Amino acid sequence: MKGILLKRLQPRFIGLIREIQSKNNLTQRELAKRLGIQETHFSAILANRMPLSTTYVGSCIWGGFLTVEQIYDEQSASQKETEWWTQMRLVQRRTLEARLQRLADKFGGPDGLEAKLEALENGTICKEQNGGTTGGGDPQSTDN
Numbered sequence: 001m002k003g004i005l006l007k008r009l010q011p012r013f014i015g016l017i018r019e020i021q022s023k024n025n026l027t028q029r030e031l032a033k034r035l036g037i038q039e040t041h042f043s044a045i046l047a048n049r050m051p052l053s054t055t056y057v058g059s060c061i062w063g064g065f066l067t068v069e070q071i072y073d074e075q076s077a078s079q080k081e082t083e084w085w086t087q088m089r090l091v092q093r094r095t096l097e098a099r100l101q102r103l104a105d106k107f108g109g110p111d112g113l114e115a116k117l118e119a120l121e122n123g124t125i126c127k128e129q130n131g132g133t134t135g136g137g138d139p140q141s142t143d144n
Helices: 007-024 028-035 039-046 054-062 079-106 110-121 124-129
Strands: none
Touching (some): 007 039, 007 054, 028 039, 054 079, 079 110
């Protein structure tokens, strides 16, 4: 099945991808590989030589790099597109639920996960990992 064209969202998509690359120190090639997208197609989309489609936006949502809320303008051009965005919201929710379940399992269930989140919020995880100090030796810093 061919993707639905989302040309109107291409400038936003390009900006978000550049932001993701910068924040995660990823090259275009590395990000394309992580998303399972052919680098030549990805490059063409980012250079406006190829129109953006749901195929590529979907890969970014599935991969956890973009959310529906970040990219979707609530202005579907067709009923088919509206249905696709509805499906992507479900995918996004299921992906998040699966990630939370894996974290809960890793930390001994929901209570263990909650304890880790609280420790992260108040900076005690960083202190434990760095022998009593946080990133850079500043006891108030939570950067790591």
